[in-house]
Amino acid sequence: MANKERAVAADYGLGPNEYPRGWFVIAEAKELDAGPMAVTYFGQDFALYRGESGRVVLLDAYCAHMQTHLTASKSAHIVATDAQIEGDSIRCPYHAWRYDADGHVDDIPYHDGPCPKSASLTSYPVREVMGCIMMWFNPEDPSGEPHFEPPYLNMWDHSNAVHWELDHLGEVPIHGIEITDNMADVRHLGPTHGAPCEYFEVEMRDNMVIQRQGGYLELYQAQLDTVTWYTGPGLLLSKQKFGEVTMFEFIANTPVENGVSKCWHGALSLAANNPPTAEDIEGAKGLQAGVLLAFAADFDVWTNKKPATKIMQMKTDGPFRTVRQWIGQFYKNAEDGKVVQQEVNGIHPVLGFPQPTAELKESGFEDDCFKTTDDK
Ligand code: FES
Ligand SMILES: [Fe+2]
Known part of the structure; x- marks a missing residue:
């Protein structure tokens, strides 16, 4: 259609933030049965997976080492052999740096000694509610405590x-x-x-x-x-x-x-x-x-x-x-x-x-x- 245009938050007088604070569905829970997912919301890419304990984890998508998407490659050896998830942590498909559920690098397979703190990725609050995976999005404090809880029936x-x-x-x-x-x-x-x-x-x-x-x-x-x-x-x-x-x-x-x-x-x-x-x-x-x-x-x-x-x-x-x-x-x-x-x-x-x-x-x-x- 020739005349359609797209309006953004600012066009409606909304702001100062581009995106709203709140709880949002990002996947249906059963989708995670097929393995980690690459998802995009709020103009950002995220890595979404379920840890071995059942906990759902949502991290910024791109590895601090060389900016590889943690969950978008399906053919990398550790992904194809189902070896990417360890406990509630996930290994990057490129050089296997391991991120824990809080987004901190806790193991680099070819490096002794402490892992760089600056390698941390943001880990976002997520809940599994009524068959949905929901994230708390707050651009001002991305990993901070939610201000209210998701709805429930x-x-x-x-x-x-x-x-x-x-x-x-x-x-x-x-x-x-x-x-x-x-x-x-x-x-x-x-x-x-x-x-x-x-x-x-x-x-x-x-x-x-x-x-x-x-x-x-x-x-x-x-x-x-x-x-x-x-x-x-x-x-x-x-x-x-x-x-x-x-x-x-x-x-x-x-x-x-x-x-x-x-x-x-x-x-x-x-x-x-x-x-x-x-x-x-x-x-x-x-x-x-x-x-x-x-x-x-x-x-x-x-x-x-x-x-x-x-x-x-x-x-x-x-x-x-x-x-x-x-x-x-x-x-x-x-x-x-x-x-x-x-x-x-x-x-x-x-x-x-x-x-x-x-x-x-x-x-x-x-x-x-x-x-x-x-x-x-
Ligand atoms: S790019 Fe992720 S471990 Fe190297
Ligand atoms: Fe309606």
């Missing part, structure tokens, strides 16, 4: 839960801010998803933004109620109820480079039988495929649109500016981010829509929402 641990196998949706040439715009976008629910909204509100709660909405879903001929929340800028969970069905949807987006996002999608539901039967698993896959269809409609729009660095916002549009302001906190240092939180925290209704009823809010619908791995 208690339902994941139920013995009749049918876990998602992620849909790998690949890269979409759009900045992540246009993906989180959906949190504000009450007016696209009818035209794009076929479920015109009947009630709506958005709440900002520090590093979370929460959307509550509902309406009649033509596809399933049923009332749809959803509570959807982001934990940081890259991880969406949504509890959805229509007819007899209650399920969670998961959408992750991670910047690959400035203005390009990689996306994954999944759905989690409970089977009627414990343990789930083959039929239950098929049913759960069908549910995931159904909600993916809805998400695909957004994806299709994002793939083909030009960047909306400015929105011609009507009074009766959703609160795009406030959601964009909320996401801006992650492009600033944590202290300045807190100031943004104070400015936007609270509930934001939309002109022309009632807010969710107290009855719905008090029905227990949200009891299992907004949890993090801290609440496990």
Whole structure:
């Protein structure tokens, strides 16, 4: 398409950082069964592998010795013979310098005495959560303690839960801010998803933004109620109820480079039988495929649109500016981010829509929402 262009964080007035702070999916956990991976996010190359203890390690990709990518060569002898990982350490495929899980060189096969301290690579905080490998990205303190924990669904641990196998949706040439715009976008629910909204509100709660909405879903001929929340800028969970069905949807987006996002999608539901039967698993896959269809409609729009660095916002549009302001906190240092939180925290209704009823809010619908791995 001739007229498309790419917009980067600064074009949206985001900054000073190019990339946001937060937890981001970088792989599906089972991908690591095939061995170490070379991954690129935030315009940087990383080496990702699972140590023998099961620990997942994420290091800067390039060896201090001669700048070899630690996990991109598959044909080097020590890689091909499965000898690259020792304990939770990894050897470079070129001259076998060994890096421990903290990124320090702890063995050089042809050198006696201490290894150079300056050879260290950054080791990034990673967690394995709900079948995903997630990294904590913070450009101001790359290996430092995360400021909050990744989201978690208690339902994941139920013995009749049918876990998602992620849909790998690949890269979409759009900045992540246009993906989180959906949190504000009450007016696209009818035209794009076929479920015109009947009630709506958005709440900002520090590093979370929460959307509550509902309406009649033509596809399933049923009332749809959803509570959807982001934990940081890259991880969406949504509890959805229509007819007899209650399920969670998961959408992750991670910047690959400035203005390009990689996306994954999944759905989690409970089977009627414990343990789930083959039929239950098929049913759960069908549910995931159904909600993916809805998400695909957004994806299709994002793939083909030009960047909306400015929105011609009507009074009766959703609160795009406030959601964009909320996401801006992650492009600033944590202290300045807190100031943004104070400015936007609270509930934001939309002109022309009632807010969710107290009855719905008090029905227990949200009891299992907004949890993090801290609440496990
Ligand atoms: S380049 Fe890595 S050990 Fe030489
Ligand atoms: Fe949408």
